Amino acid sequence: MGKAERSTRFSQNRLFQSDQKRLYESLERPMVSGMGPAPNQADTVAFWRGLWSEPVNHSEGPWTEVVASQCASITPMDPVIITLDDVAEAVRRAPNWKSPGLDGLRHDWLKGFVVCHTVLARQFQEALNQKSLPSLFTTGVIHLVPKDQGTTDQANTATSRVYRPYTRHLHPF
Numbered sequence: 238m239g240k241a242e243r244s245t246r247f248s249q250n251r252l253f254q255s256d257q258k259r260l261y262e263s264l265e266r267p268m269v270s271g272m273g274p275a276p277n278q279a280d281t282v283a284f285w286r287g288l289w290s291e292p293v294n295h296s297e298g299p300w301t302e303v304v305a306s307q308c309a310s311i312t313p314m315d316p317v318i319i320t321l322d323d324v325a326e327a328v329r330r331a332p333n334w335k336s337p338g339l340d341g342l343r344h345d346w347l348k349g350f351v352v353c354h355t356v357l358a359r360q361f362q363e364a365l366n367q368k369s370l371p372s373l374f375t376t377g378v379i380h381l382v383p384k385d386q387g388t389t390d391q392a393n394t395a396t397s398r399v400y401r402p403y404t405r406h407l408h409p410f
Contacts, residue, residue, distance in 0.1 A: 319365065325351070328347045331344035331347070
């Protein structure tokens with residue numbers, strides 16, 4: 238067994254212990270990076286501009302009244318108070334080394350800058366009380382990631398790193 242094969246097996250064993258799903262996916266569909274011609278930048282920009290720049294016309298038909306009447310009997314949720322501990326727990330559970338969003342923060346940085354957790358808790362609470370999220374929370378960065386040799390898949394998105402701990406607190410499961 239050569240050094241490369243031994244290294245591959247070692248990596249696969251570690252991946253099996255930490256993330257079996259990812260290991261099996263990598264065995265079924267090997268990762269291809271940098272293979273084939275690069276996609277045309279103009280086509281990629283046109284693709285995403287067509288998705289994100291077009292105005293959205295939501296249907297506000299009679300179904301909204303039906304849903305509103307069905308929801309009228311639901312007991313309102315108790316007010317949510319976001320604490321420093323909530324933010325610390327959400328950040329602790331966040332995965333490291335993911336691509337940052339517009340805010341430029343990776344989770345591993347948020348974990349290390351514990352002094353920021355108090356400020357984040359306050360800002361999260363303010364956003365929750367205002368019933369609207371800052372656009373920084375919901376605006377994503379688009380990364381072109383080829384999925385196969387054809388490199389025809391347009392992109393993956395990465396939302397703001399701060400948004401995930403915020404939603405983690407609101408939806409812990």
